[in-house]
Amino acid sequence: MPTASITLPFETPALILLVGASGTGKTRVSRMFQPSQVLRADDFRRMCADDPGNQSVSGAAWQALETVLRARLNLGLTTVVDATFAEEGLRRRFAEIADEHGVLSYALAMSTPPDLAHTRNAARTGTIRVPAHVVDDQFAQLREASPKAEGIDRTVLAETLPVLGAALERLAAEEDRTADLADVRRVFGEAATELFAWDAASSDPQFRTGTFAAGNESLCVRWVDDRDPFDWRFEARVPCRTTGCPGPAWTPVRSVAELADAYRDAPADEAECIRCDC
Ligand SMILES: [Zn+2]
Incomplete structure (x- = not known):
């Protein structure tokens, strides 16, 4: 102050x-x-x-x-x-x-x-x-x-x-x-914070989750902080590719462009499913 x-x-x-x-x-x-x-x-x-x-x-x-x-x-x-x-x-x-x-x-x-x-x-x-x-x-x-x-x-x-x-x-x-949105701003830019809110109750047992939403659509992300200061990232929730697996799978998102890819279910990186990848 x-x-x-x-x-x-x-x-x-x-x-x-x-x-x-x-x-x-x-x-x-x-x-x-x-x-x-x-x-x-x-x-x-x-x-x-x-x-x-x-x-x-x-x-x-x-x-x-x-x-x-x-x-x-x-x-x-x-x-x-x-x-x-x-x-x-x-x-x-x-x-x-x-x-x-x-x-x-x-x-x-x-x-x-x-x-x-x-x-x-x-x-x-x-x-x-x-x-x-x-x-x-x-x-x-x-x-x-x-x-x-x-x-x-x-x-x-x-x-x-x-x-x-x-x-x-x-x-x-x-x-x-808006300190609470600092990580969102840093990764995705100021404008993206207008579409984002942290979830009151995380939908992931390990990490804090938040949602990009507008209208009836939403895209869930989680903040992955593995306690290594160089290994933090957002990941977006996407469907699992394995037939019949309810997923969810998570894929790293490092920019708004990658958020858009995840939204279209065409992630830049491979998605890891919490069920079938263990
Ligand atoms: Zn799966």
Whole structure:
């Protein structure tokens, strides 16, 4: 347990606008906040079009983002908006929304130099990479910005905040909360934990069992820990190949792909039956 937790210089509630050109690290900085606090323009475009870079749905995406933002501010919840905010009109609009709800507005400004932003943007793939001249235009627009005159109450420079420390602290709290799923996460990845629960009563006399389940389907696994720190593994329960043998048989599963193989009863490794292999 951390002895002193990091405090951030924002009043609660607040509307915090991440302000910076593409490639300046806004999304990384946003990781210091709870995921549900962050409204990301890219996410709303992805929801509208399956593609975060599809600018043709920007109108609908901003409308939806604003609806969510207003609902949150009505509840007095601090909200962070992750977008470029290069356009003065957009900054003014969001400053007004904060005023309407009686909360302070902050510009959380990135100070990443243009050459680094260009390098990061160029390294991106797919539609989130924008043309280089767009990055230049965004920097040019942002140099002209004067948040105070536009109605934004306070400006905070991201470089003055312990952003990595705050992000790690948040992730550590999340890790504590889900420590029981650490082995599942390590072997199968974060997303797989959403399909998994440990069984209250193990279905295997020797080992702890858990179940991947969705709808009416399930796949049972057991955590095999033979007290050798290098010999731990998950095994999935599969039918025994021997005609008439009720099994069950177990097969090692080291990845989601191998879970999928076990689900299809086509395990990567041979399965060992508890009845006919002894
Ligand atoms: Zn068998």
